[in-house]
Amino acid sequence: MKKITSVDKDKLEAIAIGGAVLGSGGGGDPYVGRLMTNQCLETADPVKVIEVETLDDDALILPIAMMGAPTVMMEKFPSGNEFTQLVSMMEKLMQKKVAAILCIEAGGLNSTIPFVAAAKLGLPIVDGDAMGRAFPELQMVSFTLGGIKATPMAMIDDKGNGATFDTISNQWTEKLARALTIQMGGSAMVSLYPVTAKECKKYLIKNSLSLIHYIGCVVKEHSFNAYQVLAKELKGKHLFQARVRDVERTAGEGFTRGVVKLEGIGDFAGRNAKLDFQNEFLIAMEGDKVLATTPDLICLFDANTGEPVTTEVMKYGLSVNVLGLPCDPIWRSKEAIDLVGPKYFKYDIKYQPL
Amino acid sequence: MIRIGVDVGGTNTDAVVMQSEKFLGGAKSPTTKDILSGVENAITAALNQAKTESKDVEALIVGTTHFVNAIVQRKKLAKTGLIRICLPSGGSILPFADWPKELVDSMNGKFQLVKGGFEMDGSEISKLDEKEIIIALNELIKAGCDQIAISSVFATVRGDMEQEAFDIIKKNSPNIQVSLSKNIGGMGLLERENATLINATLKPLAKEVVESFDELRNKMNFKCSMFFTRNDGTLIQSSEVIDSPVLTFACGPTNSMRGAAFLSKEKNALVVDVGGTTTDVGEVKDGFPRQAGTYVTVADVRTNFSMPDVISFGLGGGSIIDTEKITVGPQSVGHELTDKAKVFGGDVLTASDVAVSYGRCKIGTKEAPEIKNKKNIINLMDQMVEDKVARARTSSEKIPVIAVGGGSVMLDNEIDGLNVIKPPHNDLANAVGAAIAQVSGQVSKVILIDDKIDRETAIKQVTDEATNLAIKRNANPDTINLLAVSDMPLSYLPGKNLLINVTVVGDLKMENK
Numbered sequence: 001m002k003k004i005t006s007v008d009k010d011k012l013e014a015i016a017i018g019g020a021v022l023g024s025g026g027g028g029d030p031y032v033g034r035l036m037t038n039q040c041l042e043t044a045d046p047v048k049v050i051e052v053e054t055l056d057d058d059a060l061i062l063p064i065a066m067m068g069a070p071t072v073m074m075e076k077f078p079s080g081n082e083f084t085q086l087v088s089m090m091e092k093l094m095q096k097k098v099a100a101i102l103c104i105e106a107g108g109l110n111s112t113i114p115f116v117a118a119a120k121l122g123l124p125i126v127d128g129d130a131m132g133r134a135f136p137e138l139q140m141v142s143f144t145l146g147g148i149k150a151t152p153m154a155m156i157d158d159k160g161n162g163a164t165f166d167t168i169s170n171q172w173t174e175k176l177a178r179a180l181t182i183q184m185g186g187s188a189m190v191s192l193y194p195v196t197a198k199e200c201k202k203y204l205i206k207n208s209l210s211l212i213h214y215i216g217c218v219v220k221e222h223s224f225n226a227y228q229v230l231a232k233e234l235k236g237k238h239l240f241q242a243r244v245r246d247v248e249r250t251a252g253e254g255f256t257r258g259v260v261k262l263e264g265i266g267d268f269a270g271r272n273a274k275l276d277f278q279n280e281f282l283i284a285m286e287g288d289k290v291l292a293t294t295p296d297l298i299c300l301f302d303a304n305t306g307e308p309v310t311t312e313v314m315k316y317g318l319s320v321n322v323l324g325l326p327c328d329p330i331w332r333s334k335e336a337i338d339l340v341g342p343k344y345f346k347y348d349i350k351y352q353p354l
Numbered sequence: 355m356i357r358i359g360v361d362v363g364g365t366n367t368d369a370v371v372m373q374s375e376k377f378l379g380g381a382k383s384p385t386t387k388d389i390l391s392g393v394e395n396a397i398t399a400a401l402n403q404a405k406t407e408s409k410d411v412e413a414l415i416v417g418t419t420h421f422v423n424a425i426v427q428r429k430k431l432a433k434t435g436l437i438r439i440c441l442p443s444g445g446s447i448l449p450f451a452d453w454p455k456e457l458v459d460s461m462n463g464k465f466q467l468v469k470g471g472f473e474m475d476g477s478e479i480s481k482l483d484e485k486e487i488i489i490a491l492n493e494l495i496k497a498g499c500d501q502i503a504i505s506s507v508f509a510t511v512r513g514d515m516e517q518e519a520f521d522i523i524k525k526n527s528p529n530i531q532v533s534l535s536k537n538i539g540g541m542g543l544l545e546r547e548n549a550t551l552i553n554a555t556l557k558p559l560a561k562e563v564v565e566s567f568d569e570l571r572n573k574m575n576f577k578c579s580m581f582f583t584r585n586d587g588t589l590i591q592s593s594e595v596i597d598s599p600v601l602t603f604a605c606g607p608t609n610s611m612r613g614a615a616f617l618s619k620e621k622n623a624l625v626v627d628v629g630g631t632t633t634d635v636g637e638v639k640d641g642f643p644r645q646a647g648t649y650v651t652v653a654d655v656r657t658n659f660s661m662p663d664v665i666s667f668g669l670g671g672g673s674i675i676d677t678e679k680i681t682v683g684p685q686s687v688g689h690e691l692t693d694k695a696k697v698f699g700g701d702v703l704t705a706s707d708v709a710v711s712y713g714r715c716k717i718g719t720k721e722a723p724e725i726k727n728k729k730n731i732i733n734l735m736d737q738m739v740e741d742k743v744a745r746a747r748t749s750s751e752k753i754p755v756i757a758v759g760g761g762s763v764m765l766d767n768e769i770d771g772l773n774v775i776k777p778p779h780n781d782l783a784n785a786v787g788a789a790i791a792q793v794s795g796q797v798s799k800v801i802l803i804d805d806k807i808d809r810e811t812a813i814k815q816v817t818d819e820a821t822n823l824a825i826k827r828n829a830n831p832d833t834i835n836l837l838a839v840s841d842m843p844l845s846y847l848p849g850k851n852l853l854i855n856v857t858v859v860g861d862l863k864m865e866n867k
Contacts, residue, residue: 035544036446072474074542076507080446116446158443159479185473223745248809249843256843266751304644304663304746313649315840 001214003127003207007115008046009038017219018212019111020308021230024297026280027108027134028070029310032077034112039080040119047115048124050100052204055197059099061126062090062194064117065110067138067155067177068187069256070279071312073109079158082189083117089154089162090191101125102200104141104193106208107134107280108310113189128204130193132328133297136279138177139170140340142330143193146203153177153192157184165192205328223306227299227321237354239284239291240273240322241266241303247314260314262322265303273322277311282345284322292324293347295331295340296354299323324354356411357862358400359789360393361609361782362418364688365630365672366760368785369396371404371411375790379404380782382760385630385689389420390566392689397574408575413862417583417788419606420563421556421599423631425457425653426668426684432501433462434555435494437487438547439470439506439515443479449505449547454654461555464497466490470515471507479507482515487522495527503554505535505547510853531557538600538659541842545649545658552652553600560599564592585661586837587612587642587787588794588859600659603652607634607664609787611643614756616790618777623754624746626739626769627783628761630672631686635742636664645838665742669735671695671761673705677726682735696723705764708732715763736766743770758783792859794837795824800853813841813854820856829860 004011016030023030037047055061064086066073087098101121103114106129118125130141138150150173153165163180167173173192181188195203218233219226231238242262249258257278264271273291276283281298284291292298300309303319331340332353342349356378361368362385370380381399386392401408424430436449449465450458457463468490470482494502502523506516513536520532533554539546564582571580581589583605595602610627614620615638627634637644643662650661668684672691675682687694687702694700696707697718703725709715711722712732725731743755747770755772757765758780767774779786797820801812817836825831838857 032447032544035451039447039451069474071541075510076440076471076473076479077444077543078446079442079444082446160442185479186475224747247840249841 001210003210004049004213006046006048009041011213012037012112012115014213014216014220015209016112016216017308018215019107020310021215021219021299022106022111022132022212022297023108023134023308023310024280025277025300025309025311026070026136027105027110028073029312030109030112032073033109033116036078036080037112037115037119040116044119044122047118049127049209050124052126052128052197052200052206055099057196057198059197060094060096060194061100061102061197061200062087062098062191063102063104063130064114064189064191065104066113066187067190068181070109070310071256072186074312076158076185076187078189079160081160082156082158083120085162086154086156086189086191087117087121089164090152090194093152093154093164094194098123099197102195103129103209105129105131105134106212107131110134111212125209126200126204127209128206129208130203130205132205132208134280135340138174138192141193142203142205143195144170144339145330145336146199148193148195148199148203150192152194153190155180155188155190157188205330219306219308224303226306227301227323231323234325236323236325238321239298239324240264241268242273242320242322244314244318244320256311258311265319276347278345279311281311283342283347283349284324290349290352292354293342293349293351294345295327295336297325297327299325326354356406357413357415357789358397358411359785359787360397360414360416361606361784361788362389362393362416362420363606363629363760363784364419364423364686365670365691367392367396368782369393369400370782370785370789371400371406372786372789377779377786378406380779380785382781384692387689389563390570393567393570394574409577411576412578414571414576414578414580415583415589415788415791416567416580417605417609417784418563418602419629420559421603422606422652422666424556424559425552426632426666428457428460430559431461431555432558433499434501434503434551435497435499436465436503436505436547436551437490437494437519438465438467439482439504439519441467441469441480443471443507447544451544452656457653457655462498463551464494464499466493472512472515474508474511476512482518484522487519488526491523491526495530500530501554501557502530502532503535503547503550504532505543505550507543509536509546510541533557537598540658542649542658545656548655549600549657549659552655552657553598556599557596561596564595568592583609583788583791585659586794586857587791589791589862604661604664606784607636607666608643608662609791610634610758610784611636611638611662611787612641612790613783613785613787614638614758614777614780615641616786617779617783618756618775620754620756620775623756624743624772625756625758626743626762626765627759628757628764629670629759630691630761631668631670631688632666633669633739633761634664634666635746636662637746642837665746667738667742669705669738671704671706671764675703675705675708675731677703677731680727680730680734682731682738696720705735706761708735709764717763735764739765740770743772793824793827793829793862794857794859795820795822795827795829796857797823798853798855803852809841809852812852813839813856816854816856817858820858824858824860828863830863831860834858834860
């Protein structure tokens with residue numbers, strides 16, 4: 001895997017594809033974030049990508065993300081003024097200038113959103129993230145395992161309304177911020193987990209931007225066979241090849257939950273599987289047999305084009321390949337499983353590593 | 355029941371006469387500049403071959419690829435302006451994002467963002483301002499636009515702001531034509547907006563096409579109704595085509611795939627349709643084209659209306675060849691193939707000339723010319739087809755490739771390791787597909803799921819409504835099949851509201867004579 005040092009429109013295209021793969025079906029289509037960044041890159045220089053080790057220990061790093069329902073972002077795009085305002089709110093709170101932008105979630109839309117801020121403000125972006133994939137709630141980051149607080153946090157909507165949070169725990173931040181996200185129309189831009197380079201060096205999941213760039217290049221090169229290459233190179237497992245037979249969605253409390261029924265095709269003909277999702281795919285089952293569970297990644301690829309498929313675009317008749325990828329080792333401790341394992345999402349299933 | 359199916363391609367116009375499942379006759383005639391005389395020639399020849407008179411025909415069904423060709427070749431596009439109702443949201447991705455620049459230029463694409471739009475729960479982002487709409491409209495008119503497209507945030511949840519903007523525009527400029535995104539596509543602002551822009555830019559051409567067909571129908575003494583085929587292989591009235599040409603946008607590929615499956619009796623296969631300007635590659639499952647799962651890219655523009663999953667690219671019998679640079683298309687002599695191609699005595703080197711010269715087929719009136727780098731060019735052409743066939747496959751299963759379309763004679767006998775079938779009348783597959791087109795019933799409804807009604811019952815209720823609609827439109831009740839069903843919850847609304855879409859299809863039923 002080649003490390004990237006700067007990102008232009010071409011590299012961003014690969015990053016958006018790779019980000020959709022690690023989105024594990026969720027986090028929204030990175031395409032929207034890619035177009036936002038492209039619009040900035042019309043007038044700005046390519047975004048510099050740096051290793052966290054190159055920063056002084058006390059340098060301030062600001063993660064930038066979108067919070068809320070990805071479906072909303074497919075319809076309602078940000079105004080574009082959010083990022084400058086967010087960073088200046090955070091700098092005021094931290095009483096410090098920001099040295100670099102960070103991607104908190106290398107999966108889904110949030111894999112490309114930080115590039116908008118970096119391009120717009122002319123700041124470098126750190127090669128890494130705090131999930132190694134996409135997760136639905138903001139406390140589900142490696143920083144929580146390191147005892148780092150999500151606040152001070154700033155949130156802003158497309159209309160220009162801003163808010164800051166100071167909370168007693170990351171779970172509370174999630175609860176309060178989510179409630180406000182709904183009032184802001186279902187999606188908002190946030191900056192949270194302001195970290196020093198020193199904290200980052202310890203708890204960052206490193207080089208995940210280079211990883212999603214690599215994954216994107218594999219998808220582009222191998223199209224519908226990409227899942228096979230990725231299974232081999234990233235030590236994953238081809239779980240199923242199927243046609244979508246039914247999708248049931250329910251929405252509530254700021255999330256879309258659902259169940260997808262799959263009917264096997266090709267080598268899997270005659271077999272049936274079921275996927276549960278809460279924005280991301282969380283559980284893959286064949287009858288009573290668990291195929292994969294969170295925090296391992298369940299990634300779907302369009303069987304025709306090889307492109308990653310998100311839960312939003314799941315529909316009857318779509319044919320897919322289901323790939324299981326092992327999560328970052330940081331997620332396999334007992335403490336981590338309590339934070340992001342199946343039980344947290346109210347599935348009565350024990351985590352079984354892929 | 356006797357029906358005529360007509361397909362107007364960029365190069366040839368095809369017509370077939372069918373009696374139920376029986377092929378009575380068919381003919382191919384060069385597409386003429388005025389469209390009309392080519393269609394007349396094809397229909398006349400087909401009727402003669404079938405020994406049938408126009409007064410006995412019970413349905414005249416037309417499919418035309420004019421619209422998609424106009425976009426691909428960037429020709430006859432109306433100057434189009436977009437008003438996006440979104441502010442203060444929306445500015446981070448401006449309209450025409452990710453469009454090929456030459457396409458934007460060739461339709462003089464302009465846009466204005468104005469205040470308004472809805473949140474997901476149907477509340478207003480901001481109020482629509484009549485004055486702002488008029489200013490935006492005047493800016494677009496000043497920039498030369500004579501077609502207006504309107505998009506609004508969450509128009510799929512609430513379409514009333516688009517309607518309001520429509521009324522304001524019509525009050526101020528009664529003659530300007532307006533396309534609304536809520537009538538064109540589903541969720542996804544950019545994709546729906548893109549489809550609406552394409553619809554708007556095609557409207558004048560659509561009117562021209564429909565009017566000329568109507569004139570012809572009268573002139574040729576047809577007593578029956580005329581229909582057009584739409585993207586899903588079903589029929590619509592000609593009046594609907596004038597307003598929403600984009601709904602018939604992909605009928606060419608759909609008709610040729612349905613025709614290919616019908617003619618070859620292969621219900622599961624890949625279909626390669628080689629026309630004069632473009633080639634379409636797709637897949638049929640159970641006789642129907644596989645629908646695109648996610649978004650659909652048309653001439654490099656991302657859209658989201660329901661269409662068959664087709665890969666379209668610029669290779670056809672009329673593709674212009676550069677022997678120095680070794681390139682094929684996308685420029686094509688199109689309907690002038692029989693004047694301009696060298697094998698027809700012209701002076702433009704086309705893909706057909708290469709195929710004849712290489713010995714793949716025998717067409718034309720003249721000897722094949724000597725061609726430099728002939729082998730490299732034919733290899734490139736094969737490679738272009740093979741790449742797309744590989745992409746259209748869903749598995750390594752050895753299903754056949756059905757080759758159809760006038761240009762299919764240029765194809766090799768094996769593509770991507772798959773056997774190529776060239777069924778009888780394969781050059782008329784599009785017209786056959788049009789002739790066998792069915793009637794659809796499509797219903798889209800929001801239903802509140804509660805103690806009284808569960809999801810399954812709600813879907814059944816909508817399916818029954820769609821079925822009744824199809825029957826009302828003259829579908830034979832015994833032949834109705836479920837084509838597509840989807841349900842999507844409207845989040846952040848009190849209770850559990852489901853947006854349910856159902857499409858059913860059935861055979862056209864005619865009064866027995």
